[in-house]
Structure formats: structure tokens, C-alpha cells
Amino acid sequence: MKDYTPDKIRNVALVGHGSSGKTSLTAALLFDFGVTGRLTKVDKGNTVTDYEPEEIDRKISINSAVCFFEANEHKINCVDTPGYSNFLWDTKAALRAVDGAAVLVDGVSGVEVGTEKVWEMLEENELPRLIVINKLDRENANFKRALESVVQFFGRRAVPAQLPVGEERDFSGVVDLMRMKAFLFEKDESGKFREEDVPAALRAEAAKKRDELIEMIAENDERLMEKYLEKGELSPEEIHSGLKKAVFNRQLYPVFACAALANIGAQPLAEGMIELLPSPVERGSVKATVKGQPGSVKMSIDEPLAALVFKTISDPYTGRISLLRVYSGKLNPDSVVSNVTKETDEKLGGLFFLQGKEQVPAGQAKCGDIAATAKLKVTSTGDTLSTKGAEIALPSIKFPEPSISFAIEPKSRADEDRISQASHRIVEEDPTVRFERDPDTSQLLISGGGELHVRIITDKLKKRYNVDVELKPPKISYKETIKGKSDVQGRHKKQTGGRGQFGDVWIKMEPLPRGQDFVFEDKIFGGAIPRNYIPSVEKGLLEARKKGVLAGYPTVDFKVILYDGSYHEVDSSDIAFKIAASKAFKLAMREARPTILEPLMSVEVYTPEAYMGDIMGNLNGRRGKLQGMEQKGNMRIIKASVPMVEMLDFEPTLTSITGGRGSFLMEFSHYEEVPAHLQQKIIAEAVKEGRVRPEEE
Known part of the structure; x- marks a missing residue:
């Protein structure tokens, strides 16, 4: 594979609402630029970037997946991201690896929920972006209506760079408003197209939209505005450079037209990615902590290594795969680097680039590129790898907390034995999942970003790790407490021939403020109960409080004062006083207005x-x-x-x-x-x- 300098690399995330066509567009790009020998399809389950069984079964993207293609002497790393809300945490992490994005909008539905959510993420990351109105070959697709929804939600900075040729089944190509040329595609999904003059029926509209585009470009550049007002036109070079600058500064969002499934419009879009989105070098420096102090990292091969692990894949056969964005310096196979986040060294194995799940060996990963390595010992998603001694730490990735929990019950003893290791591997690649034992109900709980998220995790447990579990609503961790005071005796006397059992305690019980749990106070004076039996009384109370008198739930927020009692020289014992304390507890709870x-x-x-x-x-x-x-x-x-x-x-x-x-x-x-x-x-x-x-x- 050719060696690319950072200025010849584009890192682009395809983002949008679920089912807006991100994976299909990725498939078209990989086919058009020779990575795949055929146009793969989501409904056939053979795309490069939707390779997990759960994705193939449900026909949706669940994980971000990386691939790349080469076009016009450039390498374009594409990150195909999920669009459904349960999995947007992975999209958020993927945006840390890229320098720009293509936002897909359904040509039938327009802007949807997921579009809004990923747009907010792009704003947070200050990422330049293109907008792609997709599915224009579908029934009821309408470029103008979809564009209106984009402008309504995101403002008039969304401006057409292309117009569609034809509508619905007659959609056959695009008009490039910068070049004023039409690209007309074959209808056989081959991606082959011919360049022609703008069709006569579209010339007036294309001229009008081109003027609007040029005006918008000029509005964002004082020098260009002066020339435009003076001469009424800009040169092709000025249009291109002005638009690129406006995209970089997030002043304009060029809108493209596409039908990914029909393979119409993908190649001109790739040109747009190369010409309008920034290279890693053009992005400039990124914020970092250097030797414990706020600083920045310059995107240069000559700088010390700084690489962010933005995703972890946990495979039951190949182990842990760490996906890295190299921000500065270079990564070499079999080298030792510093994991600054974990404050330890890591020995790298082989390096490779990813085409979905396929690994392409890499001799080196340079500044600006996206690569992967396997079997790092301690590194996890969000960690920074750096040159030893450089102590560069990139901002970590903040993941959302789980919003829903279910109880999971292994279906067999074998499943129970395997679940610990399997859950650990799941959490390695999905930091938003929690597996934890509820101390009150003893249920094993799984928590995630939504019900679909949790159900897919249980599917992974079964298909990857052969762990079969049943999902159930979690039991509620009720507690019992008291609202009043009580003063009771607990007496245990048993005579069975020979040595008997005798313990006698008097306790007072009173409520404590919420969150105080339990306090035991010993106020025995004068030897009413020998000192060696006091711990047994406390143990009896501690065991008894595990089960309240109303519904059997653990008890909290009360104080017990042991103030009197009696004993027998022969028959008293530790167990007798434990039982006496337990009886006293139950009586005291009942008389103290339990709730x-x-x-x-x-x-x-x-x-x-x-x-x-x-x-x-x-x-x-x-x-x-x-x-x-x-x-x-x-x-x-x-x-x-x-x-x-x-x-x-x-x-x-x-x-x-x-x-x-x-x-x-x-x-x-x-x-x-x-x-x-x-x-x-x-x-x-x-x-x-x-x-x-x-x-x-």
C-alpha cells in the first residue's frame, strides 16, 4: 500500500439518523474506488462495515467501523457510525478520530431525531462537515423539501453545492454548481458516469443556485466580497478556496445529492471530501496536557507520539484490538510506548489498517492516520499512548451513564460459570455497559443506554461467548425503617436436660436521620450482662436487621441502645444472647411504627x-x-x-x-x-x- 503524508489523508465520519444510508454510502465508495469487487448491500448482510452478527440480523449499525479507500492520490479513512440513540456513544467516540464529517439526511424523511443529535456532537467537537441528501431515487424523495428541513433545523449556512438531475426513479445524476457540469450515472449500480453540460431544463435553476453559493462564499470573506461586488463574479479558484475556508471555519455546510443504493453520486462526494474537508495538518494543533500542564499537540510527524485509543474491539478469538488516531509523531510495530492515562508502558505488537474486520498490515502509522494494534495489556478506550518521557495526555472520552437496568439470570450452571469473563470482555469494548450485583436483592444487573442496547448485549453474550441468559425487570431494593421509639425485652430460655440456653436483653430502639444506617450503643452497667456477651448481642442485631418485619427487606436508619439484661452462670452463651437479641429486634421493630x-x-x-x-x-x-x-x-x-x-x-x-x-x-x-x-x-x-x-x- 502507498505511503501517504498527512496532507494527503482525510479522516471522515459518516453520521446521521439510523437507516439514513451511511453503511450503503460506505459500500458504494468502497466499490467505486476498487476496494470491493461488487456493490455490497445491507439487506444481503455482506457489507464491509456491518459485520457483527447482531448488525446483520437487525440490518442496522450497532458499532462504529473503520475502512479506507484511495482516490486522486489521497487516502480517505471513513468511519461508518451508528445512528440510533442507544448506540450514539460509539459515534461520539468516533468523532474524536476524524477531522470532518458527512451528515446524511434521508431524502424522503428530511432531518430526523438522530440527525439533530449527531449535529450537536459535531458542534461540540467543532468539526467541519458536508451534508448529503441521500435516497433521492426513492418514491416521495424530494431534494428541495429535504433541504428546507435542513435549513429549518441548522440555518441558512447549509447551501447546495449540487443539484439533483431527475427525481425519484428518474434520479440519474448531479449538477456540480462550482464547475457548472453535470455528472450523469448509469442505472446499473456500476457507479459509471459521464460528464456533460448542465441539462437545459436545469440551467436557469443551476445558475441561480450557483449565484447564491458564490454570494454565501463572498459573505464570509471580506476580500472576496469586495471583488464580487466590483465584478459580479469570482474565479473557479476563488470559489473553491473560499468555500473550503468557509467549511473549515464552519461558516458554510455544502449540500450534496446522492442515492447510495443505486450508486449515484458517491464519487463526486468523495471529490468533495478531498477538496473541501481539512487534512490533519490543516486542522492544526489539538489541546493536550503536556507533563501535567495545559498545552497542545502539533500535528507533525516530527513531534513526539500522541495517539488516542477511540475504540476497542473485543474478539473471543483474536483478543483485544485497539483502534488509534495518531495525532502527532508515528507508531512503529513492536515498539514500547507509554500509556500516559494508566501511567505504565505498553509493548505494541503488529500494526494494521482496518477494512471493517479485515486487517491490512501496516509498516508504520504516521501522524494523521487511523490504525489498529492487538493485545495491548492494560490500554482501554480513551487512553493516550505517547513517546516514553513525553508525557502527552489527550483529553479522554466521556461516555454517558447507563439509563436502564435489567436483571439477568444465567439459564444453566455452565452459563453462570462463564458470565464473569464474558461480561468483562463486553465492557472492554462498550464502556457504557455495567454488570454489577445488587447487594440487597443479590440479582446480577446489566445496565445500558436503552432496552435495545441491553438486548443486543445479551445477544452478544450468547453468540460470542456461549452464555445464555434471561432478561427480567430488576427487583426494587426496598428498605424498612421505623418512625417511632420502642423499649422491649428479648429473652431466650431453653431447657432440654443437661445444660440449657439462657440470654436476656433489654433494648431501646429509635429512628435516625435518613442515610445513617445503623448505630449500636452499649449502656450496660454493673455487669447485668457480662462484657464477653456484648459482641454476641450486636451480632444478633446485625443478623436480624437483614430482614425487616413488614416485607422482609433490609432495615436502615435506626439506633439500638442495649441498657439492661440478665444472664445465667451455667446456661448463658454467645448463641443464647444472639437469639435473645434477634427476638428483641423483631419486637422493637413492631412497636416502633415500622414503614x-x-x-x-x-x-x-x-x-x-x-x-x-x-x-x-x-x-x-x-x-x-x-x-x-x-x-x-x-x-x-x-x-x-x-x-x-x-x-x-x-x-x-x-x-x-x-x-x-x-x-x-x-x-x-x-x-x-x-x-x-x-x-x-x-x-x-x-x-x-x-x-x-x-x-x-
């Missing part, structure tokens, strides 16, 4: 303003308490405190209310008392499950 507590979640709902009323009403119906509202860009943030049990089915409800435009974050906040009428339901369920006997209620 049930439930976990409350701190919830943040992100939504367009139009849906705020419906969402607040829905949260109200879930016993939620509104905590406040904020605005972030075009989105409103509703903050509320809601019982966990009420949030288990919130995700599909929010999707329904907002048409998929809403999202939410949720984390544990605190415990509060359950309303009395709901406590009766919890107690009845506990009796049904056998947690308590009816007489214990």
Missing part, C-alpha cells in the same frame, strides 16, 4: 420544548417531584425525583411522547417512605413470594 422505604432516582429528561407539558404530566403520574428546568441549545432539561419502580417502563413512553427526540439520564438519589396504600401491595407481594409469613405482616 417501608423505596429508592428515588434523580432523573434528567432532555426534550424539545413542544413536549415539555406531556412529559411533566407523565412524570407527575409516576409520583415524580419536579426539581427544576434548564435549557441546553434547542433542548429543555426537566429535572425530577421519581421512585425507581415508576421508571422501569419510562423509556418506551418517552420515545412515544417525543417521537424519539427525547432522552433521559437516571441515577440513584435517596430513599423515601412509600405511601401507605402502596406499602400494602408490597407486603402482599412479599407474602406471595414467601419473603415473610402471613402472621409476620
Whole structure:
């Protein structure tokens, strides 16, 4: 493979709403530029970048995938990213590896939820971008209508660089407004096209749109504006350089026309990527911490190595594969580098470039390129690799917290034995997944970005690691506490012939503030209970508090004062005082007005303003308490405190209310008392499950 200098590399992410055609466009580019021998299709399950079984089965992209092609003496690294909300964390990470993006918009549907979300990510990363209106060969596709939706959402900086030739089934090519030439494609999906003059029917519109494009370019450059006002025209070179500058500064977003499945428009788009999006060198320097101080990294081969691991692939056969964007310096196979994030050294193995899952050996990875290496020992996604001693740390990648949890139950003992290692491998490549044991319910919980996300993880467990599990709603970690005080005796006496058992304790129980858990206070004076039995009393209380008297849930937020008791010289023992303490605990709880507590979640709902009323009403119906509202860009943030049990089915409800435009974050906040009428339901369920006997209620 040819060696490319950084100025001849383009790193481009294909982003957009799910099913807007990113993978199909990638397939067209790889075919047109000779990487694949045929035009692969998502519905046939043979594309280069959707290679995971879960992606093939569902016909959607779940993971970001890297590929590359060579065009006009340039290497273009393409990152095909997911568009569905459950997997946008991977898109967010992929954007750290690129210098520009192509935003795909469905020519039928226009701007959709995922388009808005990835646009926000592009803004956060300050990335130049092109807009591609795709699927223009579909029934009801309309370039003008889709463009209007783009302008409505993203402003008039979105300006056509092309016009389509024909509509729907008659879509056959594009008019390049900068060159005022038409590229007319064969209808056999070959990608072959011929260059012609602009069709007569389009000349007037093309001339008008070209003038608008030139005006927009001139508006963003004072020198060009002066010439345009003076002469009414700009040279082709000035149009090109002015547009490239405006794209780099994110002042303009050129709009292209395409039908990826029919292989119409992909090659002119590749030209646009080369001509209008910046090379790594043109991006300039990036922020970094250098030897512990704020600084920057210059994108140069001559600088020390700085490479960011933006993705990890965990393969059951080949092990861990780390995908890297090299920001400065160069990577050599079999070299030793410093993992600055983990403060340790790593020995590199072989280097390779990726075509989806296929590995192309690389002799070296230079500044500006995207490469991969296998079997690093400690390196994970977000880590920086640097030259030893240079101590360059790039900003890490902040991943979203999980928003939904399910209980998982292995279907067999063999599945149970394998799940620990399998879950570790899953988390290696997906940092947004959590596997953890609930200390109260003993359930193994899996948490992720949504129900689809969690179900796909369980599919991976089965297909990759042969671990079969069943998903269930998580049990709620209820607690029990008291609202009053009590003063009771617990006495254990048993005579069975020979040595008997005797323990006698008097305790006071009183409530503590929420979050104080449990306090034991010894106020025995005068030897009413020998000192050596006091620890046994405390142990008896600790064991008894694991199961409350109402519904058998752990008890919290109370104080027990041991103040009196009696003993027998012969029959008293540690076990006798433990049993006496346990009896005293149950009596004390019953007399101290026991009640049930439930976990409350701190919830943040992100939504367009139009849906705020419906969402607040829905949260109200879930016993939620509104905590406040904020605005972030075009989105409103509703903050509320809601019982966990009420949030288990919130995700599909929010999707329904907002048409998929809403999202939410949720984390544990605190415990509060359950309303009395709901406590009766919890107690009845506990009796049904056998947690308590009816007489214990």
C-alpha cells in the first residue's frame, strides 16, 4: 500500500439518523474506488462495515467501523457510525478520530431525531462537515423539501453545492454548481458516469443556485466580497478556496445529492471530501496536557507520539484490538510506548489498517492516520499512548451513564460459570455497559443506554461467548425503617436436660436521620450482662436487621441502645444472647411504627420544548417531584425525583411522547417512605413470594 503524508489523508465520519444510508454510502465508495469487487448491500448482510452478527440480523449499525479507500492520490479513512440513540456513544467516540464529517439526511424523511443529535456532537467537537441528501431515487424523495428541513433545523449556512438531475426513479445524476457540469450515472449500480453540460431544463435553476453559493462564499470573506461586488463574479479558484475556508471555519455546510443504493453520486462526494474537508495538518494543533500542564499537540510527524485509543474491539478469538488516531509523531510495530492515562508502558505488537474486520498490515502509522494494534495489556478506550518521557495526555472520552437496568439470570450452571469473563470482555469494548450485583436483592444487573442496547448485549453474550441468559425487570431494593421509639425485652430460655440456653436483653430502639444506617450503643452497667456477651448481642442485631418485619427487606436508619439484661452462670452463651437479641429486634421493630422505604432516582429528561407539558404530566403520574428546568441549545432539561419502580417502563413512553427526540439520564438519589396504600401491595407481594409469613405482616 502507498505511503501517504498527512496532507494527503482525510479522516471522515459518516453520521446521521439510523437507516439514513451511511453503511450503503460506505459500500458504494468502497466499490467505486476498487476496494470491493461488487456493490455490497445491507439487506444481503455482506457489507464491509456491518459485520457483527447482531448488525446483520437487525440490518442496522450497532458499532462504529473503520475502512479506507484511495482516490486522486489521497487516502480517505471513513468511519461508518451508528445512528440510533442507544448506540450514539460509539459515534461520539468516533468523532474524536476524524477531522470532518458527512451528515446524511434521508431524502424522503428530511432531518430526523438522530440527525439533530449527531449535529450537536459535531458542534461540540467543532468539526467541519458536508451534508448529503441521500435516497433521492426513492418514491416521495424530494431534494428541495429535504433541504428546507435542513435549513429549518441548522440555518441558512447549509447551501447546495449540487443539484439533483431527475427525481425519484428518474434520479440519474448531479449538477456540480462550482464547475457548472453535470455528472450523469448509469442505472446499473456500476457507479459509471459521464460528464456533460448542465441539462437545459436545469440551467436557469443551476445558475441561480450557483449565484447564491458564490454570494454565501463572498459573505464570509471580506476580500472576496469586495471583488464580487466590483465584478459580479469570482474565479473557479476563488470559489473553491473560499468555500473550503468557509467549511473549515464552519461558516458554510455544502449540500450534496446522492442515492447510495443505486450508486449515484458517491464519487463526486468523495471529490468533495478531498477538496473541501481539512487534512490533519490543516486542522492544526489539538489541546493536550503536556507533563501535567495545559498545552497542545502539533500535528507533525516530527513531534513526539500522541495517539488516542477511540475504540476497542473485543474478539473471543483474536483478543483485544485497539483502534488509534495518531495525532502527532508515528507508531512503529513492536515498539514500547507509554500509556500516559494508566501511567505504565505498553509493548505494541503488529500494526494494521482496518477494512471493517479485515486487517491490512501496516509498516508504520504516521501522524494523521487511523490504525489498529492487538493485545495491548492494560490500554482501554480513551487512553493516550505517547513517546516514553513525553508525557502527552489527550483529553479522554466521556461516555454517558447507563439509563436502564435489567436483571439477568444465567439459564444453566455452565452459563453462570462463564458470565464473569464474558461480561468483562463486553465492557472492554462498550464502556457504557455495567454488570454489577445488587447487594440487597443479590440479582446480577446489566445496565445500558436503552432496552435495545441491553438486548443486543445479551445477544452478544450468547453468540460470542456461549452464555445464555434471561432478561427480567430488576427487583426494587426496598428498605424498612421505623418512625417511632420502642423499649422491649428479648429473652431466650431453653431447657432440654443437661445444660440449657439462657440470654436476656433489654433494648431501646429509635429512628435516625435518613442515610445513617445503623448505630449500636452499649449502656450496660454493673455487669447485668457480662462484657464477653456484648459482641454476641450486636451480632444478633446485625443478623436480624437483614430482614425487616413488614416485607422482609433490609432495615436502615435506626439506633439500638442495649441498657439492661440478665444472664445465667451455667446456661448463658454467645448463641443464647444472639437469639435473645434477634427476638428483641423483631419486637422493637413492631412497636416502633415500622414503614417501608423505596429508592428515588434523580432523573434528567432532555426534550424539545413542544413536549415539555406531556412529559411533566407523565412524570407527575409516576409520583415524580419536579426539581427544576434548564435549557441546553434547542433542548429543555426537566429535572425530577421519581421512585425507581415508576421508571422501569419510562423509556418506551418517552420515545412515544417525543417521537424519539427525547432522552433521559437516571441515577440513584435517596430513599423515601412509600405511601401507605402502596406499602400494602408490597407486603402482599412479599407474602406471595414467601419473603415473610402471613402472621409476620
